[in-house]
Amino acid sequence: MEYEGVAKTADRWGISERSVRNYCAQGRVPGAFLAGKTWRIPRDSAKPQRANARAARPLLDVLRAEKTAGIRGGIYHRLQVDMAYNSNHIEGSTLTHEQTRYIFETRTVGLSNDEAIHVDDIIEASNHFRAFDLALDRATTRLSIKLVRELHHILKEGTSDAAQDWFALGDWKRFPNEVGGRMTTLPERVDAEMRELVASYEAGGTHDFDDLLDFHVRFERIHPFQDGNGRVGRLILLKECLRWGVVPFIITDGLKLFYYRGLARWDEERGWLRDTCLTGQDAMREVLERFRVDVSD
DSSP, rough: OOOOOHHHHHHTTTTTTTHHHHHHTTTTTTTTTEEEEEEETTOOOOOOOTGGGGOOOOHHHHHHHHHHHHHHHHHHHHHHHHHHHHHHTTTOOOHHHHHHHHHHHHHSSSOTTTOOHHHHHHHHHHHHHHHHHHHHTTSOOOOOOOHHHHHHHHHHSSSTOOOOOSSTTSOOOOOOOOOEEEEEOOHHHHHHHHHHHHHHHTTTSSSHHHHHHHHHHHHHHHHSSSSHHHHHHHHHHHHHHHTTOOOOOOOOOHHHHHHHHHHHHTTTOHHHHHHHHHHHHHHHHHHHHTTTTTOOO
């Protein structure tokens, strides 16, 4: 029998190398074996079929249908809570996952007598649910400056930041700032650089996983808003994943440091951010398969 490596199998099956390794590790590729740390795969092997393949449904269709119907406990419900909790938690929110879920489900806040939570954390969790819906509603449309600003306006509306004279709600920042020791784009250059970024992205035709990550890195380096850039950037990533049929992913607390390192070192080594986000994709695939949602690459 003739064998090949993961890269050739991934190309032959039309999926990612990580997915091939997962199939092999799960024992779903007959005849595949580890030679040291390298998988050897029969050249005539067929791509494994999902057990629920007949019931699989495209993610975007499912999310929109469940949102419209107001279905509880489905994948729309799950992603709303998971993304709001994790994306806000990265930025310092003290809400727990359970509290975030409670706000989404009841539109109320349940706190114990000895618990104190910043009002902004509650507002931003609720706002994130609305911003998620906007990203979902506009998933198949072209990315635009207007949409980017709308996402920021929704996310920060009603917060203590938004009440400050210096804070530009739904508009570009007014003061210079840095992130992780790196200076970001100066306020007077933000509009031009954002328009160039969006125009060059939209002129590129269809986009793959690396294209989406590259846009995200460039967006975060511009850092167009005074606050909320990470959350807006990750909402844009969600929208574009749904637009181009890429499995979305969530940056959890366990991935946070690797995510920041990947953003900082993208120019030198793309693999750090790519592998971090692929790890998030692997976790998302497991969730989607349980909900019988299409996770084909």
